[in-house]
Amino acid sequence: xxxxxxxxxxxxxxxxxxxxxxxxxxxxxxxxxxxxxxxxxxxxxxxxxxxxxxxxxxxxxxxxxxxxxxxxxxxxxxxxxxxxxxxxxxxxxxxxxxxxxxxxxxxxxxxxxxxxx
Numbered sequence: 682x683x684x685x686x687x688x689x690x691x692x693x694x695x696x697x698x699x700x701x702x703x704x705x706x707x708x709x710x711x712x713x714x715x716x717x718x719x720x721x722x723x724x725x726x727x728x729x730x731x732x733x734x735x736x737x738x739x740x741x742x743x744x745x746x747x748x749x750x751x752x753x754x755x756x757x758x759x760x761x762x763x764x765x766x767x768x769x770x771x772x773x774x775x776x777x778x779x780x781x782x783x784x785x786x787x788x789x790x791x792x793x794x795x796x797x798x
Contacts, residue, residue: 682764682767682768682793682794683698683767683770683771683772684767684771684772684773684774684790684793684794685697685698685771685772685773685774685790686773686774686776686786686787686790687773687774687775687776688775688776688777688778688779688781689702689704689708689711689716689718689775689776689777690708690711690777693716693717696771697771697773698770698771698772698773699719699720699766699770699771699772699773700716700717700718700719700720700773700775701718701719701720701721701722701763701766701772701773701774701775702716702718702720702721702722702723702775702776703722703723703725703726703774703775703776703785703786703789704723704726704775704776704777704778704785705723705726705727705729705732706777707721708777709777711777716775718775720766722759722762722763724756724758724759725753725756725759725760725763725789726785727745727748727749727752727785728752731745731748731749731752732785737778737779737780737783737784738783739782739783742783745783745788746788746791746792749785749788749789749792750788750792753789753792760793760796763793764793764796767793774786774789774790
């Protein structure tokens, strides 16, 4: 399974494969044409409450990942769709946050890869 993570604001490249936006909200100031999103799986985004609680604070990272994993259990169809797509070609999970190490796409990648083992 070939999963990658990239800011949606970064330039698209052929190596991205399928570009999947995993945020609940569309990125500010970015047109659909410029974003080149192939699939928007907002069902896989953390709840608004969890996102606001976490606020990309590294000290909350471990607990965020646990809570997020719990929320994702309610989205088996969307997770299966993502895993199926990633099983056929490279997939880049797109996120809008400025924080590149502690965000939902990074957590989602780890969760999906762990499920695929």
